[in-house]
Amino acid sequence: MATEFPGFSSPAASTEAPLEMLAACHHRIERQCSTLKRLAPHLRRHGSDEQARVAATAIMRYFDTSAIQHHADEEVDLFPALIESMAGSDAVCIRELTDGLSADHRKLEAGWRRLRQTLSRISEGQPALLPDEDIDAFVGLYERHMKLEEDELLPMAARLLGDDAIDQIGRAMRKRRGIADDLL
Helix, strand or coil: CCCCECCECCCCCCCCCHHHHHHHHHHHHHHHHHHHHHHHHHHHHHCCCHHHHHHHHHHHHHHHHHHHHHHHHHHHHHHHHHHHHCCCCCCHHHHHHHHHHHHHHHHHHHHHHHHHHHHHHHHCCCCCCCCHHHHHHHHHHHHHHHHHHHHHHHHHHHHHCCHHHHHHHHHHHHHHCCCCHHHC
């Protein structure tokens, strides 16, 4: 599903290029979702073996930290900056877009909480199965959500936000991750 964000091709993007980093996060989310989808049939065949425990632990680590930071990067920094960039203009379309994406975040977080309970049991070696319908709903919503961001939100941000706003988003992303600006 990952589409190249125009001008942004590096999956190792940093907070120095915040829009690039947001796009690169989508590639990492896709990899975690792919692992999640492969884990369900693995569990049916092999149970909560070592491979399943390692996969479950890695998926939990990603969605418990990076995904939460990614949602905050958007909701706390990017969305308000976009709305501010339209001050004095009709920002209805941006508000509708960002409100819808924020609502998706809440649905994704609720779906993650359900999946995480099962993954936690798997990571501890307990027998458990991941319901295909829960995985399909979670991954499907992430796919639609990321496509909307890549096709509409990030190109809009690249067009509307000035260097100062993008730098401010990058600083906020570094602070959220505990990266000191003086280390860069």
